Each structure stands twice: as structure tokens, then as C-alpha cells.
Amino acid sequence: MRRALSGILSAALVLGVGELLAAVVGPDSSPIVAVGSAAVDNTPAGVREWAIDTFGTSDKLALFIGMGVVIALLAAGAGILERARRPIGSALFVVLGVLGVLAAISRSGSGSIAALPTVVGVAVGILVLRSLVDRADPDASEGFSRRRFVMLAGISAAAAVATGAAGRVLGASTRAVTQDRNAFTVPVPDSPAPPVPAAADLRLPGLSPYVTSNAEFYRIDTALVVPRVNSQDWSLRIHGMVDNEMTLTLADLEQRVSIERMVTLTCVSNPIGGDLVGNATWTGYALKDILAEARPQAAADMVLSSSHDDFTAGTPLDVLMDGRDAMLAVAMNGEPLPIEHGYPARLVVPGLYGYVSATKWVTDLEVTKFSQARAYWTDRGWSERGPIKTACRIDTPVGSKDVQAGTVMIAGVAWAQHRGISRVEVRVDDGPWTETTLSDEYSRDTWRQWSYAWTATAGQHRVEARATDGTGEVQTDVRVDTVPDGASGYASMPVTVR
Numbered sequence: 002m003r004r005a006l007s008g009i010l011s012a013a014l015v016l017g018v019g020e021l022l023a024a025v026v027g028p029d030s031s032p033i034v035a036v037g038s039a040a041v042d043n044t045p046a047g048v049r050e051w052a053i054d055t056f057g058t059s060d061k062l063a064l065f066i067g068m069g070v071v072i073a074l075l076a077a078g079a080g081i082l083e084r085a086r087r088p089i090g091s092a093l094f095v096v097l098g099v100l101g102v103l104a105a106i107s108r109s110g111s112g113s114i115a116a117l118p119t120v121v122g123v124a125v126g127i128l129v130l131r132s133l134v135d136r137a138d139p140d141a142s143e144g145f146s147r148r149r150f151v152m153l154a155g156i157s158a159a160a161a162v163a164t165g166a167a168g169r170v171l172g173a174s175t176r177a178v179t180q181d182r183n184a185f186t187v188p189v190p191d192s193p194a195p196p197v198p199a200a201a202d203l204r205l206p207g208l209s210p211y212v213t214s215n216a217e218f219y220r221i222d223t224a225l226v227v228p229r230v231n232s233q234d235w236s237l238r239i240h241g242m243v244d245n246e247m248t249l250t251l252a253d254l255e256q257r258v259s260i261e262r263m264v265t266l267t268c269v270s271n272p273i274g275g276d277l278v279g280n281a282t283w284t285g286y287a288l289k290d291i292l293a294e295a296r297p298q299a300a301a302d303m304v305l306s307s308s309h310d311d312f313t314a315g316t317p318l319d320v321l322m323d324g325r326d327a328m329l330a331v332a333m334n335g336e337p338l339p340i341e342h343g344y345p346a347r348l349v350v351p352g353l354y355g356y357v358s359a360t361k362w363v364t365d366l367e368v369t370k371f372s373q374a375r376a377y378w379t380d381r382g383w384s385e386r387g388p389i390k391t392a393c394r395i396d397t398p399v400g401s402k403d404v405q406a407g408t409v410m411i412a413g414v415a416w417a418q419h420r421g422i423s424r425v426e427v428r429v430d431d432g433p434w435t436e437t438t439l440s441d442e443y444s445r446d447t448w449r450q451w452s453y454a455w456t457a458t459a460g461q462h463r464v465e466a467r468a469t470d471g472t473g474e475v476q477t478d479v480r481v482d483t484v485p486d487g488a489s490g491y492a493s494m495p496v497t498v499r
């Protein structure tokens with residue numbers, strides 16, 4: 002009996018600790034929510050119908066009660082086994098933990114960090130399981146102390162309840178925003194993005210897909226805890242050197258003409274060969290129209306955008322007004338903005354690095370002057386202006402994997418937003434530059450893929466690539482680091498051919 006109780010209390014602590022950490026990491030990383038959701042997703046249709054027929058709208062509650070019973074039985078078994086055949090009980094915790102981790106990672110868009118609540122929870126659970134079981138038996142080597150066991154069991158139970166409750170309370174705002182986002186309606190664009198022609202995506206093995214999925218899209222920001230902004234509470238204030246100060250809510254935006262555009266975003270911190278670049282379809286509202294309505298004064302030359310979490314970016318006013326598709330975006334690849342990509346609204350400006358333009362969770366636009374205002378990163382040694390440099394990347398082959406002699410596809414992506422890409426060349430071992438095949442151009446604001454069939458001979462080689470932008474300018478071979486205005490230099494890959 003005490004052994005079984007030891008197992009159940011330890012399991013409760015796993016879930017409590019998991020719940021508490023999930024409040025920070027994200028709601029989908031909670032072991033109980035993740036496993037429950039995985040169970041729902043994998044329930045055969047017949048069973049689901051039966052559950053809905055039987056439990057009606059309480060089907061979710063029934064699921065959690067059912068899960069609780071199963072977990073309690075398994076945990077009781079683990080407690081008994083941990084005594085009889087150590088460490089089988091702990092091993093059972095680990096197996097259940099692995100299931101929880103797999104469920105959490107596959108559900109949440111946040112990658113391996115989603116494993117954290119379950120991993121820490123299971124570690125704590127096993128420690129407590131062992132100390133409880135050691136004290137559960139009259140014949141235990143340390144000697145039986147009923148009082149000791151009761152005390153430890155009481156503390157564990159209290160800790161399980163406290164962590165679980167704290168997790169639920171702390172996680173409430175997160176869950177509220179997740180629900181708010183699930184109910185958010187993506188505007189049907191008045192001006193839709195042209196479809197992606199088949200020949201824009203070469204679909205080669207190892208080559209980045211033309212459109213980057215939301216889950217794969219790089220994420221860069223200064224937020225330790227992702228800002229949770231409810232769409233009902235959100236508004237955008239436009240003020241400063243304007244004749245018509247205004248404040249827009251999402252309801253106001255719904256009355257406006259919406260646009261949908263594909264734009265490639267790039268981070269100034271992206272090193273040569275790095276992956277801080279991604280291409281997505283954005284839906285939102287043209288910034289030039291919003292700003293025109295606010296009527297900027299003649300002396301203004303910068304828009305200082307601020308976010309809910311007090312990040313700031315300074316964007317040249319003329320770039321926002323020159324007719325390119327600078328926008329206030331509310332959707333990414335047809336979905337409401339993912340919370341970590343700025344829900345409910347962010348800026349997207351073709352041609353500029355993110356740190357001077359792509360403010361997520363944006364709430365404020367102050368029209369001002371470069372001579373008067375500083376932004377978050379320009380205050381920390383980065384350049385005031387951030388036009389994107391022409392660059393390319395070799396996606397395949399990768400230096401860490403040897404290739405077979407014969408025909409080897411070299412392929413990658415190239416970008417020079419708002420100037421476009423007109424050519425990509427490769428050379429092997431300082432040989433002559435050879436032109437590659439480019440995927441169809443979608444627009445000047447999006448990257449292009451390129452490929453080249455190389456006849457590879459055995460040995461060590463170095464493959465390099467360089468891009469030419471739409472104005473005919475070849476990217477520079479001068480290698481500079483990312484600070485202060487972005488990396489430059491040819492893409493380069495060591496390749497071993499067997």
C-alpha cells in the first residue's frame with residue numbers, strides 16, 4: 002500500500018513540476034496536455050464517436066479522468082516494482098517520460114525546449130519515488146519510521162498540488178492567448194499574393210523548400226518569455242511628427258484593404274552559410290497607406306516602432322513609403338501569426354534586416370527623425386540603416402557528409418531583397434566561375450534557389466558560390482563579420498568525394 006502510494010505521489014509531482022515549467026515554456030509542452038492531445042489525435046474515429054456519444058461535451062474531462070486513472074495505476078505499479086526489483090519502477094517513469102517528451106516536441110512549434118518540463122518533472126519524480134520507497138517498508142535497511150514516511154509523503158503531496166496549481170495560474174494568460182489566437186480570423190486578402198509557379202521551387206533533396214513553414218522559420222528576439230498579447234487588447238498608436246495622430250484596433254484594420262505578399266526575412270546576425278533567413282507569405286495591411294493617413298511632416302525621416310516588450314526598431318520613412326510591400330502583418334503562411342513570431346501583429350519590410358524593421362508584437366509607431374531617436378540595436382553597436390546585403394548559401398552537399406564521385410547536385414538559395422537575384426555562380430577549387438540554374442523568380446523581395454550538376458572526382462574539394470543582384474552587382478568577396486551591418490563574403494563548403 003505504501004509502495005503504491007509512493008508511486009502515485011511521485012507521478013503527481015512529475016505532473017505538477019511539468020505544469021509549472023510549461024507555464025514558462027509554453028502550454029503545448031505540459032506533459033499532461035501533450036499526452037492528452039496526442040491521445041485525441043490518435044483516437045480511432047469509432048472510439049471518438051463513442052466518447053462523444055457517451056460523455057457529450059464532458060468528453061475532454063472524461064479523457065483527463067481516464068488518463069489520471071491509467072497514470073495512477075501505472076505509477077502504483079512503478080512504486081511496487083521499484084521496491085521489488087529496483088530500478089524497474091524508475092525505468093517505467095523514464096519510459097512514460099519519453100512518451101511525454103515525444104508528444105510535447107511533436108505538438109509544439111518551439112522545438113526541443115518543449116522537452117524541458119517533462120524531463121525535469123521525471124527527474125524530480127524519480128528522486129522522490131526512490132526516497133519514498135526506501136522509507137515505505139518495515140524491513141527497509143534504514144529501519145522503519147512511520148513518521149518519516151508520512152512526513153515525506155505529505156510534503157510530496159503538498160509540493161505536487163502547489164506546483165500544479167502555480168503552473169495552472171501562471172499558465173492562464175498563455176492559454177488565454179493561445180485560445181484567442183485559435184479563434185483569430187485571418188483576413189481574406191483584397192489583394193492576394195500571386196501563386197508560386199512550380200518552377201520557383203526546384204524541390205531537390207537537401208535544398209531548403211521555397212516556402213519556409215512556420216515551424217521551421219527562424220526565430221530571433223530579445224524576449225526571455227514570449228509576450229502574450231490578446232487581440233482584443235491590442236492597438237497600434239501612430240503619433241509623433243504627424244498631422245493626424247491615430248490609434249488602430251484590429252476591428253479598425255478589418256475595415257481596411259488587406260494585402261497578401263511573399264517576403265523573405267533575414268537577420269543581420271546571420272553568418273555566411275547560416276539559417277537566419279526564411280521565406281513566408283504574409284497577410285496584413287500596407288504601411289504606406291496607414292502612414293499616409295497619419296500625414297507625416299516633411300522633416301520626418303524615420304519611423305520608430307516599439308513592441309509590447311519594449312523592443313524598438315528605426316526604419317527609414319522613405320523605405321516605408323516608396324511603394325514596396327512594407328506591411329503590418331497579422332498572418333504568416335495563412336495562419337494567425339504564431340505567438341513567437343509576433344501575434345497578433347508585426348511589421349514586415351522587404352529589403353531591410355529584421356532589427357531595423359520587423360518589430361513583432363508591435364504596438365506603437367512614432368514618426369520621428371534619425372537625428373532624434375535611437376533604436377534597441379543601434380544603441381548597441383549595430384548600424385543605423387540595415388539594407389540586406391546580397392548573399393547566397395550552399396544547402397547541399399554538406400561538408401560533414403562525404404559524397405560519391407560522379408554527378409553531385411550542388412544547390413542552395415540566394416537573396417538580395419528588393420533588388421532581386423539575377424545570377425548565381427559556383428566554382429570548385431578556385432577554378433572558373435560557372436553559372437548555375439536558377440529557379441523562377443517570384444519577386445525581387447523573395448529568395449531564389451539555384452542548382453548545379455557537378456562532376457565530382459575523388460578527393461578533398463572546396464565549393465564556393467556567389468550571387469549577383471537584380472542591378473547586376475556581384476556580391477563582394479570581402480569577408481566581414483555580422484557586426485555592424487551584416488556578414489559578407491562568398492558561400493563556401495568543403496566537400497570530401499569518395
Ligand SMILES: Nc1nc2c(c(=O)[nH]1)N[C@H]1C(S)=C(S)[C@@H](COP(=O)(O)O)O[C@H]1N2
Pocket residue numbers: 218219220221222223224266267268269308309310312341342354355356359360361362
Ligand atoms: N519585439 C521584437 N521584435 C523583433 C525582435 C525583437 O527582439 N523583439 N527582433 C527582430 C529581429 S533582429 C529579427 S531578425 C526579426 C526576426 O523575426 P522572426 O523571429 O519572426 O524570424 O524580428 C525582429 N523583431
Ligand SMILES: [Mo]
Pocket residue numbers: 221267268269270354355356
Ligand atoms: Mo535580426
